[in-house]
Amino acid sequence: MSMSEAYATTPLPNHSDESNNEPKRLATSIRKLTKEYVLKSETVRALRGVSFDVPEGDYVAIMGPSGSGKSTLLNLLGCLDKPTSGSLMLGEDDIASMTDDQLAEIRSKRIGFVFQSYNLIQQLSVVENIQVPLYYQGRLGAKERARAVELAELVGLGDRLDHRPTQLSGGQQQRVAIARSLINDPYFVLADEATGNLDSVTTDEILAIFDGLNNEGRTIIMVTHEDDVAERAKRIVRLKDGMLHTDEIVSEERRIAVRARQAQAVKELLARE
Numbered sequence: 001m002s003m004s005e006a007y008a009t010t011p012l013p014n015h016s017d018e019s020n021n022e023p024k025r026l027a028t029s030i031r032k033l034t035k036e037y038v039l040k041s042e043t044v045r046a047l048r049g050v051s052f053d054v055p056e057g058d059y060v061a062i063m064g065p066s067g068s069g070k071s072t073l074l075n076l077l078g079c080l081d082k083p084t085s086g087s088l089m090l091g092e093d094d095i096a097s098m099t100d101d102q103l104a105e106i107r108s109k110r111i112g113f114v115f116q117s118y119n120l121i122q123q124l125s126v127v128e129n130i131q132v133p134l135y136y137q138g139r140l141g142a143k144e145r146a147r148a149v150e151l152a153e154l155v156g157l158g159d160r161l162d163h164r165p166t167q168l169s170g171g172q173q174q175r176v177a178i179a180r181s182l183i184n185d186p187y188f189v190l191a192d193e194a195t196g197n198l199d200s201v202t203t204d205e206i207l208a209i210f211d212g213l214n215n216e217g218r219t220i221i222m223v224t225h226e227d228d229v230a231e232r233a234k235r236i237v238r239l240k241d242g243m244l245h246t247d248e249i250v251s252e253e254r255r256i257a258v259r260a261r262q263a264q265a266v267k268e269l270l271a272r273e
């Protein structure tokens with residue numbers, strides 16, 4: 001059984017059984033967040049006062065029409081840009097008041113990015129690509145390599161450690177990117193249309209990996225246009241015109257039904273080939 005198959009057949013945790021009533025720590029807390037882009041002739045108000053919390057262990061899909069502010073929000077969460085006003089906490093770190101250097105440090109040490117286009121370095125092997133975020137910190141010892149190998153195994157690439165990206169399929173390259181996103185033990189994995197370039201069978205495999213990571217307690221925040229992808233998350237936050245439009249919990253029953261429906265579709269697709 002492959003890792004993604006193992007994940008796909010793992011039952012989802014039943015949160016109604018949770019007896020621990022302590023408030024969950026927050027991976028991020030957003031309050032009245034605004035972002036304006038000042039152009040020559042006009043000011044674009046891309047985010048107009050967005051507030052929500054993401055507890056550790058949550059799995060949030062961010063949706064919304066084109067221009068609603070998804071990328072802007074993702075850039076702020078990823079410390080790639082600074083808000084115009086409002087507060088943005090990542091764990092205990094207050095992002096809104098940080099200098100560019102401090103932001104760069106948080107970005108490289110505490111955020112895991114997964115992009116639609118994988119963004120792997122072609123000259124490096126799988127295990128070296130997974131270690132890339134550590135290069136910037138000068139941390140490249142045997143311990144770090146062992147951790148990268150462990151992560152490669154986690155995403156089902158234990159037998160591809162020395163392959164280059166060109167020797168891998170799109171789905172395998174995205175697995176490398178997921179492993180790379182975890183090397184710094186991030187506040188959360190920030191995925192931007194992570195399955196946008198993949199066929200439905202591979203999409204299902206990658207989503208199974210995200211399910212598994214989330215079952216292990218990893219926080220995932222994912223921007224997507226696709227309902228089928230969003231319904232795998234525990235929660236769907238919709239933006240509209242730079243504001244929070246809806247914030248919906250996806251019930252365990254719906255998630256299980258969605259996974260079963262998608263697994264069936266994949267099975268039928270594979271049977272046709």
Ligand SMILES: Nc1ncnc2c1ncn2[C@@H]1O[C@H](COP(=O)(O)OP(=O)(O)OP(=O)(O)O)[C@@H](O)[C@H]1O
Pocket residue numbers: 037039044045046064065066067068069070071072073
């Ligand atoms: N760097 C920028 N300079 C000026 N305006 C910008 C910039 N980035 C985004 N915008 C504007 O801010 C608004 C929100 O854009 P954003 O890219 O966040 O939306 P989106 O929901 O991610 O859209 P899409 O789904 O098309 O990627 C849009 O009106 C866009 O034109």
